[in-house]
Amino acid sequence: MYLLPGRGEGLPWRDEPPPCDWRLDVNHYNGRVPEEAFEMLYGLYPTLTVFVGGTVDLERLTVPDAIQLVGIDVLRERYRRGLLSGDKHVRSVVVHELSQLDPYGKESVAAVEKLIANLTNHNSVQRAVAEFDKRAADPPEVRTQYESEERSIRDFIFARQYRALKVVLPMVLVTAVTLLVVTVTVARARRKRRPAGRTDVAR
Numbered sequence: 001m002y003l004l005p006g007r008g009e010g011l012p013w014r015d016e017p018p019p020c021d022w023r024l025d026v027n028h029y030n031g032r033v034p035e036e037a038f039e040m041l042y043g044l045y046p047t048l049t050v051f052v053g054g055t056v057d058l059e060r061l062t063v064p065d066a067i068q069l070v071g072i073d074v075l076r077e078r079y080r081r082g083l084l085s086g087d088k089h090v091r092s093v094v095v096h097e098l099s100q101l102d103p104y105g106k107e108s109v110a111a112v113e114k115l116i117a118n119l120t121n122h123n124s125v126q127r128a129v130a131e132f133d134k135r136a137a138d139p140p141e142v143r144t145q146y147e148s149e150e151r152s153i154r155d156f157i158f159a160r161q162y163r164a165l166k167v168v169l170p171m172v173l174v175t176a177v178t179l180l181v182v183t184v185t186v187a188r189a190r191r192k193r194r195p196a197g198r199t200d201v202a203r
Contacts, residue, residue: 007051
């Protein structure tokens with residue numbers, strides 16, 4: 001499950017896609033790119049993406065423990081690594097994804113600019129660069145709102161991980177203390193069983 005700032009776009013085949021708060025993607029591997037690259041770009045399993053820039057209230061959002069939650073930080077680094085791929089299709093896709101995911105990120109823009117000379121023939125790259133340029137002109141309050149949502153997502157994911165840690169940590173401590181007690185008890189029992197006056201001498 002992806003948790004992202006801003007609004008999503010639904011019905012991409014329309015001239016003006018309406019915004020959406022969530023999107024479910026079910027992708028089928030077609031062998032066009034290496035399987036590892038396909039997993040990086042699209043995921044091998046159905047993926048629910050939730051956008052918090054609309055009507056989604058993070059304080060009321062409940063995510064089952066079995067669901068892996070992925071935020072913008074993980075995806076940003078994943079797509080930046082994809083820019084280094086030797087596959088042109090992979091690079092074109094991640095350029096587009098970065099323009100949507102991290103429109104104000106200076107490092108993302110710089111990473112794209114390093115490759116733009118080799119990718120200008122791709123329509124997707126041209127659209128991505130145009131998206132970066134358009135979002136650079138956004139009013140300050142729009143950028144502030146986006147960055148605020150990004151921080152909220154980061155805090156939400158951290159709080160969820162911390163809750164899991166609070167459950168696991170006591171179990172680890174109990175196990176460690178139990179092992180220590182058992183070790184001490186066994187050592188004492190061995191000393192009691194050793195005959196009086198006997199010493200172990202290395203030969």
